[in-house]
Amino acid sequence: MAEGKKAKLGGACDAVIIGAGNGGLAAALALAVRGAKPLVLEQHNAPGGFATSFVRGRFEFEAALHELSSIGPENNKGGVRRFLEDEGGVDIDWVPIPEAYRVILTDSGMDARLPFGEAPFIDAIEEKVPGSREPLTRYFALCREVSGALGLLAKTASNPSPKRIMKDLKKFVAESADPFDDARRNASNVVTFLRTLPKTVDEVTLKMGIPPKAVDLLYPYWCYLGIPMSRMNFTIWAAMLIDYIDYGAWIPRLRSQEMSYAIEARVRELGGRVEYNTRVDRVLVERGRVKGVVTASGETIKTSAVIANTSPTQLYGSLVSPASEAPAAALRNVNSRKLGGAGFVVYLGLDASPVELGVNDYGYFISKTMNTDAVYGSMEKLDLVDMQATICLNNAIPDCSPPGTTIISMTTLYKPGVWDAVKPKEYAALKNRLADAMISQFDDALGTDIRSRVEEIEVATPATFARYARSFNGGIYGYELDPWDSIIPRILSEKDESYIKGLEVAGGFATMGHGFSSSLISGRSAGLKTLAGLGG
Amino acid sequence: MSELINFDGLKDMAALLELLPERKKRMKKASAEPQTGDAMAALARALHPELQRLVIADVRQEAAGARVFRLVSDMESGTAAPAVFRAGQYLSLKIDISGVRVARPYSISSSPADAADGGFYEITIRKKDGGFLSEHAWKEWRVGTKIEASGPAGFFCVEPLRDARHIVGLAGGSGITPFRSMLKDIVETGADVKFTLLYGVNRPDEIMFKSDLEAFAAQAPDRINVHFVCCEPDAAWCGPTGFLTADSIRKLAGDPAGKSFFICGPQAMYSFLETELKQFELPKRRVRREVFGETADVSAHPDYPTDAAGKSFSMTVHCGSETTVIPANSSESALVALERAGIAPPSECRSGECGFCASILMNGKVFVIPETDRRRLAAKKFDVFHPCSSYPVTDIEVKVPLDKS
Ligand SMILES: Cc1cc2nc3c(=O)[nH]c(=O)nc-3n(C[C@H](O)[C@H](O)[C@H](O)COP(=O)(O)OP(=O)(O)OC[C@H]3O[C@@H](n4cnc5c(N)ncnc54)[C@H](O)[C@@H]3O)c2cc1C
Ligand SMILES: Cc1cc2nc3c(=O)[nH]c(=O)nc-3n(C[C@H](O)[C@H](O)[C@H](O)COP(=O)(O)OP(=O)(O)OC[C@H]3O[C@@H](n4cnc5c(N)ncnc54)[C@H](O)[C@@H]3O)c2cc1C
Ligand code: FES
Numbered sequence: 043m044a045e046g047k048k049a050k051l052g053g054a055c056d057a058v059i060i061g062a063g064n065g066g067l068a069a070a071l072a073l074a075v076r077g078a079k080p081l082v083l084e085q086h087n088a089p090g091g092f093a094t095s096f097v098r099g100r101f102e103f104e105a106a107l108h109e110l111s112s113i114g115p116e117n118n119k120g121g122v123r124r125f126l127e128d129e130g131g132v133d134i135d136w137v138p139i140p141e142a143y144r145v146i147l148t149d150s151g152m153d154a155r156l157p158f159g160e161a162p163f164i165d166a167i168e169e170k171v172p173g174s175r176e177p178l179t180r181y182f183a184l185c186r187e188v189s190g191a192l193g194l195l196a197k198t199a200s201n202p203s204p205k206r207i208m209k210d211l212k213k214f215v216a217e218s219a220d221p222f223d224d225a226r227r228n229a230s231n232v233v234t235f236l237r238t239l240p241k242t243v244d245e246v247t248l249k250m251g252i253p254p255k256a257v258d259l260l261y262p263y264w265c266y267l268g269i270p271m272s273r274m275n276f277t278i279w280a281a282m283l284i285d286y287i288d289y290g291a292w293i294p295r296l297r298s299q300e301m302s303y304a305i306e307a308r309v310r311e312l313g314g315r316v317e318y319n320t321r322v323d324r325v326l327v328e329r330g331r332v333k334g335v336v337t338a339s340g341e342t343i344k345t346s347a348v349i350a351n352t353s354p355t356q357l358y359g360s361l362v363s364p365a366s367e368a369p370a371a372a373l374r375n376v377n378s379r380k381l382g383g384a385g386f387v388v389y390l391g392l393d394a395s396p397v398e399l400g401v402n403d404y405g406y407f408i409s410k411t412m413n414t415d416a417v418y419g420s421m422e423k424l425d426l427v428d429m430q431a432t433i434c435l436n437n438a439i440p441d442c443s444p445p446g447t448t449i450i451s452m453t454t455l456y457k458p459g460v461w462d463a464v465k466p467k468e469y470a471a472l473k474n475r476l477a478d479a480m481i482s483q484f485d486d487a488l489g490t491d492i493r494s495r496v497e498e499i500e501v502a503t504p505a506t507f508a509r510y511a512r513s514f515n516g517g518i519y520g521y522e523l524d525p526w527d528s529i530i531p532r533i534l535s536e537k538d539e540s541y542i543k544g545l546e547v548a549g550g551f552a553t554m555g556h557g558f559s560s561s562l563i564s565g566r567s568a569g570l571k572t573l574a575g576l577g578g
Numbered sequence: 579m580s581e582l583i584n585f586d587g588l589k590d591m592a593a594l595l596e597l598l599p600e601r602k603k604r605m606k607k608a609s610a611e612p613q614t615g616d617a618m619a620a621l622a623r624a625l626h627p628e629l630q631r632l633v634i635a636d637v638r639q640e641a642a643g644a645r646v647f648r649l650v651s652d653m654e655s656g657t658a659a660p661a662v663f664r665a666g667q668y669l670s671l672k673i674d675i676s677g678v679r680v681a682r683p684y685s686i687s688s689s690p691a692d693a694a695d696g697g698f699y700e701i702t703i704r705k706k707d708g709g710f711l712s713e714h715a716w717k718e719w720r721v722g723t724k725i726e727a728s729g730p731a732g733f734f735c736v737e738p739l740r741d742a743r744h745i746v747g748l749a750g751g752s753g754i755t756p757f758r759s760m761l762k763d764i765v766e767t768g769a770d771v772k773f774t775l776l777y778g779v780n781r782p783d784e785i786m787f788k789s790d791l792e793a794f795a796a797q798a799p800d801r802i803n804v805h806f807v808c809c810e811p812d813a814a815w816c817g818p819t820g821f822l823t824a825d826s827i828r829k830l831a832g833d834p835a836g837k838s839f840f841i842c843g844p845q846a847m848y849s850f851l852e853t854e855l856k857q858f859e860l861p862k863r864r865v866r867r868e869v870f871g872e873t874a875d876v877s878a879h880p881d882y883p884t885d886a887a888g889k890s891f892s893m894t895v896h897c898g899s900e901t902t903v904i905p906a907n908s909s910e911s912a913l914v915a916l917e918r919a920g921i922a923p924p925s926e927c928r929s930g931e932c933g934f935c936a937s938i939l940m941n942g943k944v945f946v947i948p949e950t951d952r953r954r955l956a957a958k959k960f961d962v963f964h965p966c967s968s969y970p971v972t973d974i975e976v977k978v979p980l981d982k983s
Pocket of ligand 2: 668678685686701705709711712732752870911917918
């Protein structure tokens, strides 16, 4: 090829962002709206990371998103919507999800449809399991307090002393204008928060006198957190539950790809740059300070600020260069943490309408039982997992596929190592066997026959997520949120665990944990920290 | 709520503090070995290498002026073995022809078993007069020529969870190539499907892989049936004649109900068969067609803005930090214009399907054939277009991605 024809990235920028996933895009947006000029380098050919879609035949499949929290309606916007719309000027057509979920437990035959909103949600459980109302009402009040306090803590400076936390929490309680005020003005509420902080979900929930069958109906969102309730930190759970039940859940009309393209377009409009097909292979570090990045094609871009939309495991394990600049403490940090679940999704385009198929709900949690330890255990084998979280997009967006057709996607999780020994030769047959079993799992639970109406099928595995989003070992759920590695201890340790100057992490592996909202919020905060470092 | 609360604040604080000491303790205990890679990244790379460095190990003449090129991995350049593929997939070959880097998709005509364990791929190229790459291949490619290829790509594969147990393949011209791979695969794996192949040709001497196809049918007589259908038979021809029509398909493959149809052939054959197959009233899920590459004559499309035909426009191209202005013929895709100018954005399918060439249309208009517009909805909303399947109808300004390599 002609010499000198090869286009280069070149150009000046204030910060390099590695990856255009939710975290990277949010970081770029936070910087760009404040006048900084970020350069986003993305290895794939479209923005979004997991927040993407793909077309097969006459169907466009959502790759990941079931539902986004913290969006809320126009008149009661959640934090993420405020960030994107009000602060970022990003326009997205948000569509509400009609109901919280339908849960089907195949061992016990339990089948319930739960709506959003605390009162209707509790009513629905009470109807299935009489005697649940009173303990659930108390439970929600408790969750509400904890969730409010978490929001506050996220705003305090890093590494506050316990004394400082107490002070902040008391102030929060005193200033709160929440309907729960009377309860909150009691200093005991601060204690409630602190008391539940080191606890797992089971430790708190199972002591509240909620009938076990009602707990089964309450727990399905555990799928979004991906570790059993016996280890899941209660604080995070409470915050997530309240967020979904209060604000409802939302999706962009044109799949999550609408959100990623919208943010990307806005970043470019504000003077940022986004380059695709550009993988970063090295982050140059000298004496503990970021100096630049090197792309796969060998181009060096000098910068004093890098935001990595990758896992810290990859960042310190293979990106930081020279390797001797990866501090032992950083390596110990990432090695001590447990990688969350790896994804497995079956996408189906069906040539019958949802009504014809008898698939009338948007979100399904289909599980053998709600014994989350047992279900989690089933993720350790290369076999059908006991649980699938399934959505039927048409039941939120009726015209998302041509008339008389339906889009369904079924998601489950594997422990990442489970796929390690899979050989390329066996790969296609393995995908097929597992997808086959998941289709039966769905048809058996609902009494439907989607199997015979498949017009398009695609299956994503941990290797697919590693390929398109470079997620570490196919992990889609960041690091597991054990109590010691849940969000509070992460926030409290941020300063201690910041190892390289000018280097921030954004996305599902950052402080706020995985999920669309969390990765967007963590991106925003990485952007703000970077801006502070730039002296802006 | 107070009944829930243990007022022992001190104890609670202590508990909070225990989380941090525990965190510190765990981190101290952990290994300081860097994790330099992971198994899923390795599996993804093995399945979908960005680039395969191959070398021609054999060249064979086939009927109809086609050549079969056998490609093995070029160990010297670091490709250890050809990547696993599924019968029906293609490779995008990346070739430098006198300073112009182009890419062309070619279906793999050999079987997955042939490629296994450091084996080979075969691609079969039919000579096209005036064809840019095919003429180059005829002139330059011999044993030892190094060829760069994408990983295996494409979706023209039999999928047991979707397709009927009985598949009818309708092939035309060089569209036989993926079917050769599929039939060989069925023989070699003993797959539980029935496959009836109808191969339409103009003249008897155009039948490619005749003896191979007959051998596959002989090796699996209960599963594979092959029929050659000839338009312009000679005196010696004793098989069915004419086009592949609804009638001949029904005669040779039986009742179409409950069968899956796979079609691969020239563009004209698709349009013809589309009308023919309508008579069968098959659900859409029962008919699959391979993409056919760049459109031969875009101005023939009924929606094409006629005043743009035969014109040359200017195209302002932003790529990385560079900006160039190049000419673009309205009859050629924007991708071809870019390649002619020595700008080689990534491409694989050249049919609008894979999204590899996705670019931003900043100004001006392009014509996209609605039937093959496979862009995402959000891509359309945000002016993303696929140059391989878009034809300029005004001067345009675009931002194209850098080539990865
Ligand atoms: C199937 C599935 C279902 C899910 N469902 C939900 C849901 O319903 N609700 C919810 O809230 N969350 C859900 N999640 C989780 C959510 O998608 C993720 O937590 C979130 O999208 C993670 O975003 P991220 O910022 O970490 O970026 P990622 O999506 O991981 O993106 C990282 C980006 O960086 C790029 N990149 C990485 N390394 C490099 C490099 N070296 N050079 C250049 N580019 C690089 C990648 O290509 C990628 O684009 C789901 C995830 C999956 C997979
Ligand atoms: C999925 C798929 C599988 C296929 N499998 C096969 C197969 O198995 N066997 C087979 O024979 N074919 C196959 N094809 C077709 C194949 O990809 C080529 O299109 C065909 O071989 C013609 O290529 P060519 O370069 O020789 O011809 P051309 O028609 O010259 O190439 C196409 C374009 O190149 C442009 N061009 C001309 N000059 C230049 C220049 N100087 N710089 C840049 N561009 C220029 C032309 O304008 C034209 O639009 C397949 C196509 C697809 C989509
Ligand atoms: S090369 Fe596949 S869409 Fe353009």
